[in-house]
Amino acid sequence: MTEEQELNTRFKGGPSESPGLLLWRTTMRWQRVMTAALAPLDLTHVQFVLLASAMWLGRNGQPPNQVQLAAQAGTEVKMTSDVVARLEAKGLIARETDPHDSRAKVIRVTASGAAAAQRAIMAVEAADAEFFEPVDETQLVELLRQLAGEIR
Amino acid sequence: MTEEQELNTRFKGGPSESPGLLLWRTTMRWQRVMTAALAPLDLTHVQFVLLASAMWLGRNGQPPNQVQLAAQAGTEVKMTSDVVARLEAKGLIARETDPHDSRAKVIRVTASGAAAAQRAIMAVEAADAEFFEPVDETQLVELLRQLAGEIR
DNA sequence: GACAGATAGTCTGTGCGCAGATCAAATAAC
DNA sequence: GTTATTTGATCTGCGCACAGACTATCTGTC
Numbered sequence: 255m256t257e258e259q260e261l262n263t264r265f266k267g268g269p270s271e272s273p274g275l276l277l278w279r280t281t282m283r284w285q286r287v288m289t290a291a292l293a294p295l296d297l298t299h300v301q302f303v304l305l306a307s308a309m310w311l312g313r314n315g316q317p318p319n320q321v322q323l324a325a326q327a328g329t330e331v332k333m334t335s336d337v338v339a340r341l342e343a344k345g346l347i348a349r350e351t352d353p354h355d356s357r358a359k360v361i362r363v364t365a366s367g368a369a370a371a372q373r374a375i376m377a378v379e380a381a382d383a384e385f386f387e388p389v390d391e392t393q394l395v396e397l398l399r400q401l402a403g404e405i406r
Numbered sequence: 407m408t409e410e411q412e413l414n415t416r417f418k419g420g421p422s423e424s425p426g427l428l429l430w431r432t433t434m435r436w437q438r439v440m441t442a443a444l445a446p447l448d449l450t451h452v453q454f455v456l457l458a459s460a461m462w463l464g465r466n467g468q469p470p471n472q473v474q475l476a477a478q479a480g481t482e483v484k485m486t487s488d489v490v491a492r493l494e495a496k497g498l499i500a501r502e503t504d505p506h507d508s509r510a511k512v513i514r515v516t517a518s519g520a521a522a523a524q525r526a527i528m529a530v531e532a533a534d535a536e537f538f539e540p541v542d543e544t545q546l547v548e549l550l551r552q553l554a555g556e557i558r
Numbered sequence: 559g560a561c562a563g564a565t566a567g568t569c570t571g572t573g574c575g576c577a578g579a580t581c582a583a584a585t586a587a588c
Numbered sequence: 589g590t591t592a593t594t595t596g597a598t599c600t601g602c603g604c605a606c607a608g609a610c611t612a613t614c615t616g617t618c
Contacts, residue, residue: 273534273543273546273547273550274436274440274534274537274538275455275480276547276550276551276554277429277432277433277436277546278433278436278437279480279554279555280429280433280553280554280555281429281433282480282605283553283554283555284426284429284430284553285430285605286605286606288426289606293540298571298572298573298574299430299574299600300574300575301573303427313530319434319596319597320583320596320597321595321596321597325453328427328431328434329574329575330574330575331596331597331598332575332576332577332597332598332599333526333573333574333575334597335577335597335598336573336574336598337574337597339598340573341409350536350594355583355584355585355596356582356583356584357582357595357597357598358579358583358595358596358597359597360593370506377580378426382424382425382426385426385553386425386426386553387502388552388553389552389553390549391425391551393545393549394425394429394549395425395428397541397545397546397549398425398428398429398432399428400433400540400541401432401435401436401537401540401541402428402431402432402536403431403432403435432574437575438575438576440609441576450603450604451604452603452604452605453603471566471567472566472567473565473567480603481605482604482605482607483566483567483568484567484568484569484606484607485603485604486567486608487567487568487575487603488603488604489603491606492603497561504566507565507566507613507614507616508566508612508613509565509566509567509612510565510566510567510613511566511567511614532571557591
């Protein structure tokens, strides 16, 4: 079998036919859009997600530890540890040792963290709306829900 | 306005309603699937994309330089430089200075590179098919095409 | 043929994303 | 109550992803 014949699978029309590559490229572009939208607030996208998730989880006065935050945000525990440390360095969140479990660190959003999160949510939603404007959001969400997998 | 009222935007039902977050999570999961599928071949997903793209571009005996390869693959020029160096170290591609332009490096896929690419394409297509099996691929591709942006 | 601007490639530096290992504290088993 | 296992957090290390800077070369214009 020649090399050319072997390539006559999905790569027949060039690699750009693959849904996976399209998904990858789309997300990279979306990440750049988010990065640009959050740059004025000195936040990366992941930092925003963790900050917003921490605020969400703590909305009823029960601030999460890092494992719970990672589970909510769908991020790695190690990375969550790193990013949370950066958010702490920026004064947006505070970490205290859990009085009931000295291994765990309870994460609280500070006042300036809450303020930054409010502005960030506005910026992200505006950028999101613009990014997804060309397509039917409901239809896309329907498809992605079946692929995203459970929040580990 | 209270903090709770401010949060009553898209985050009302929790952050998981956002198409952007779904897109992000889906792609991360897809990346893990690709990583697992390519691990036996000692290739990362990006390495595979650049190797396959180099083979695609060179299929008519006109091997590309790194800028052309990056344009085809939709990757950053700098990262393309790094990853191509890794592929070269693995003996999968070879770089020669373009005789017509001493700045440019022409990229050729070696015999072992072509063999690895063949196997990788099989592995990736199988993993891809399984990943996207739950949804209508055509419908998803249609949506993503409108969001992926041109291949810069 | 000299010079301005564009182009090809690489370097530094920051920040994810994840595998594997470490360590201390909590929990379960006996 | 001591041991074994699990759990929360962090560390090392590798590989993208990208911004900004830098060198070397090529091209267009005079």
